[in-house]
Amino acid sequence: MEKKIRVPLFHLAKREELSKKKKFIIRIIAIVAALLLCALLTALATGINPLEVYGSLVGGAFGSVRKTWITLQDLSILLLISVALTPAFTMKFWNIGGEGQVLVGGLATAACMILLENKIPSVLIMLVSFIAAVLAGALWGLIPAVCKAKWNTNETLMTLMMNYIATQLVSFFVIIWEVPKGSGKIGIINQNSHDGWMVQLFGSKYMLCIVVSAVVTVFMYIYLNYSKHGYEIQVVGQSINTAKYVGINISKVIIRTMLLSGALCGLAGMLLVGSINHTITTTIAGGQGFTAVMVSWMAKFNPFTMIPCAFLIVFMNRGAGEIATNFGLNPSFADIMTGIILFFIIGCEFFINYSIKFRKMSGGRS
Amino acid sequence: MxxxxxxxxxxxxxxxxxxxxxxxxxxxxxxxxxxxxxxxxxxxxxxxxxxxxxxxxxxxxxxxxxxxxxxxxxxxxxxxxxxxxxxxxxxxxxxxxxxxxxxxxxxxxxxxxxxxxxxxxxxxxxxxxxxxxxxxxxxxxxxxxxxxxxxxxxxxxxxxxxxxxxxxxxxxxxxxxxxxxxxxxxxxxxxxxxxxxxxxxxxxxxxxxxxxxxxxxxxxxxxxxxxxxxxxxxxxxGRKVELGIERPEPIDPKLRLRISNLSVTDAEGIQKLKNINLDIYSGEILGIAGISGCGQKELLESVAGLQKVDSGSIIYYDDDGTEKELVGMDPVKIKELGVALSFVPEDRLGMGLVGDMDLSDNMMLRSFRDGKGVFTDRKSPHERAEKIVKQLHVDTPGIETPVRKLSGGNIQKVLVGRELYLRPSVLMTAYVVRGLDINSSYTIYDLIVFQKLSGTAVIFVGEDLDVLLQISDRVCVLCDGQVNGILDGRKAEKSEVGLLMTSLAENHESVSEPAYAKTGSDPEKEGGN
The missing domain is CATH 3.40.50.300 (P-loop containing nucleotide triphosphate hydrolases)
Structure with missing residues (x-):
C-alpha cells in the first residue's frame, strides 16, 4: 500500500476576475495559436504555403470593393439573426427555430412582392411586406412560446420542428409561384418592375441590411440591459421561482419575448428576399438560423460582442470559396480552419477562468 | 492523555x-x-x-x-x-x-x-x-x-x-x-x-x-x-458575544391580518392547509412551529399571493381600519393595494434572490417596476445596495459581485436588508437563520425585533424551538396543515410545543394567548375546528 508522494506538476486554481486587457490578450494569443496550427496543418496536408492560403482568405472577403460590401452584408444578416435570437436565449428559452422564422419572414415578403406587383405602388409593397414579414416571423415564434407558457412543452423541439414546417411551406409556394412553370424555381421576382424591391440607402444596395442590423443591435443591447422588459427577461432566465416571487407574469414574458425574437428573425427574412436575393428558395436562410445560435452563445449574449463573432464566421465563409478556386482545395478545408479557430477561441475561456499553478521547485521534495 | x-x-x-x-x-x-x-x-x-x-x-x-x-x-x-x-x-x-x-x-x-x-x-x-x-x-x-x-x-x-x-x-x-x-x-x-x-x-x-x-x-x-x-x-x-434575544412587549398591538378558513391544495392534489384561522397583530412576532412540510410554506405563500387558495380569506387591516382582501392577489397587486408586505423565503438563492445578478440588480427585484417609462432606474438600487452593505456589514468585494459568490450569512443579509428596506407592515420570514453562523443569526434576530418595535406584524417560521420560544410573542403550532394550538411565547414550554407539533390536539381549549389577542371575539375562530 506504499504510495509514493507525488506533488502534481501543476494544479488548477480558479482565477479571480481578470482585467479586460488581460482577457483580451489571452483571446488574441488563442487566435494566433489557432492560426499557427492552421498554418501547420495547411503545410502538412496540402503542401501549399499557408501564407498564400491566408492571403486568399483575406482576398475572398476583401479582395475588391464589391467583395467587401458583400462580406459586410453577410455579416449584417448573420448579426441580425444572432441578435434576434438573443432575448430568447437570455430567458433560457432555447429558440433554435431562427431558420424557420427567417424563412417565413422571407416567404411573406415574396408573397407580397408577387401578389401585389402592379397593384399598389412599390413603396407600399415594401411597407406591406415589412409588416407581413415581421408578423410571420412573430407568429412562428409565438406558437412554441404559447405552448411553452400554457403546457410547458419543450421549446427546443418545438422550434426545431417549426423549421421543417417553414421549409415545406416554402417548397409548397415555390411550386405554386414557379416561373417558368415546371422549373421548380421562382427566379428573380418582379425582375422588370422591381416592385417591392427594398430601397437602396445612400445609393448602395448593400446599405439597407447594414443599417437595419446596426440599429437592431444597438436597440437590443439597450433593451436587454436597461429596460424593464430586459430586466424581467433576465430574472425569468435566471430563476423562475424568483420571477414568481416578485410577481413577474412568466407566461407573458415568454410570449412577449418570443414575439420579439421571431419578429426580428422575420425582418432578416425580409431583407434576404426583398433586399438581397429577390427570390425565395428553401435554402435562402442558408443555415444561418443555426449558425446564429453559436454566434449568440460565443458572445455570451452580448449584442456588441456578436459583431466580431459573426464577422469571424462570415470572413471564413467568404474566404472558403476563394481558397477552393485558387488552390483547387475543397471548400471543407476552410471549414476545418473555422473549426480550429472556434475551438481555440472557446477553449481559451478555460484559461480566463482558471490559472495553472506549477509545482514549486523549492518544495524540498520532488 | x-x-x-x-x-x-x-x-x-x-x-x-x-x-x-x-x-x-x-x-x-x-x-x-x-x-x-x-x-x-x-x-x-x-x-x-x-x-x-x-x-x-x-x-x-x-x-x-x-x-x-x-x-x-x-x-x-x-x-x-x-x-x-x-x-x-x-x-x-x-x-x-x-x-x-x-x-x-x-x-x-x-x-x-x-x-x-x-x-x-x-x-x-x-x-x-x-x-x-x-x-x-x-x-x-x-x-x-x-x-x-x-x-x-x-x-x-x-x-x-x-x-x-x-x-x-x-x-x-x-x-x-x-x-x-x-x-x-x-x-x-x-x-x-x-x-x-x-x-x-x-x-x-x-x-x-x-x-x-x-x-x-x-x-x-x-x-x-x-x-x-x-x-x-x-x-x-474572536470577542465576547451576548447570546440573548430581546423580547420587548408589543407596543399598541392592533389586528393587522386575519386569516379565516384558509384551505390550500398543492399541485399534487395533497391538502396542505385545512381551515386555518389565525390573527396577526401589529408590533408582535408570531412564531410558527411545526415539523417540516406541515404547511408553513403554503401559509406564507398564500399571504404573499404566490399560492393558489382553495377557499378562505386573508384580510389585511390598514392603520385606519380599512379592510383589504389578499386572496386572489399576486405580489404586484398586493403592492398596488398599498400593502407593504415583505417575505424572506426559505430558498434564498432560488426564490428570494437571483444568484448570478449583482447586489444592485437584486435590489431591483422589488422595485424595478417603479417609475414611469420603459427603462429601469439603476441608480437608486445601487445606492440602496451600498446602504445595506454598510448598515448590515455585508462582507462583499463590491456591489457588482454576483450574490451567489457571497457566503450564506451575507446572502441572507442582502435578502433581509432588501425586504426590510420596503418598510413592511407585514414581515414574513421562513427559516431565516438556516445555515447561518451565530453572529449573523443574532444580527438577523436583532433586525427582526427592531422591525417589531417599529410596529410591523412579523410572522416568523422557525425550526429551532429554543429560538422560537425566545423571540415570539405568540407561537402558532401547525400540525398536518392545521392550527394545532396558539401559545403564549413567554409561558409556553418546549415540550408542549413539541407535542403539538407531532400530534393533533382533540380540542383547542388549552390554547393560551396574551391579552391583546383575546380582545374582540371573532365568531370565525370558534368554527375553526
Missing amino acids: EKPQAAVSMRNIVKTFGKGVYANRDVDLDIYHGEILSLLGENGSGKTTLMNMLSGIYYPDEGEIFINSKPVSINSPKDAYELGIGMVHQHFKLVDVLTAAENIVLGLDGALDLNKAKEKIREICARYGFEVDPDKKIYSMSVSEKQTVEIVKVLYRGADILILDEPTAVLTPQETKKLFEIMRNMKKDGKALVIITHKLAEVMEISDRVAILRQGKYVGTLITKNTSPKEMTDMMV
Missing part, C-alpha cells in the same frame, strides 16, 4: 482564491480514529475549503497532509478514496434517475455486479444502523434518505475517515437523532469522523473535540466536555 497516532494531520495549510483572498491560512489540524471532531467556524471561515482539500477537490497552495503519519498528496477525489477519506457534501451529488445501489457503485472500477453490491450495502447498513432500500430511486427519496445514501456510498468505498459537511442542516430533529446514533456506531467501529455544523447544541451532543476556525485561521481545539457554547462562540467570533 495518551493518543494514538493521528489518522489525519494537516500542517500549515494555505489556500488562496485569487489574489489576497485567504480561505485557509496556516491551518493545523489533527483527526484521530475513534473520535468525532466538530469543525466550527462562522460562515466563510474556511471549514468547507479545508475539508475539500482533504477530499481532493482543491489542492492546497502550501502545507502538508499526513495520513497515519505518512505524508501524502491528494490530487483528486479518487486519491482521497484510496487513502480512505470520504466526504459527504452539503449538496448531494447523486443521480436522480438511478437507484441507491447504482449511485453507490457509480464511478467504481472493476466489473459491475449489482447483486454483490447490494449485498455489501445491506451489510454496511446492518453494521451501522442505516435504513436504505438499495433499489429505491433517488428522486423518490426524502432528503434524509438521500443523505444516508451519500454516507453509505462513502463507506462502501472503504472510507475510514469521514467528513460530513453540515449534515443536520436539512434534517428534522428526529432524523438528526438517528444520524447521531449512526455516527456513534461508526465511532465505535474506529472511524475518524469530522462534522461541520453551526449548531452548538449538536456540537456539545455529538463531538469529542471541537476545532475552531476564524477567518481561515486555526484558532484552537477544545475538549467538548470541558467547554461551553459560550466559550466556543467567543473563540469563533
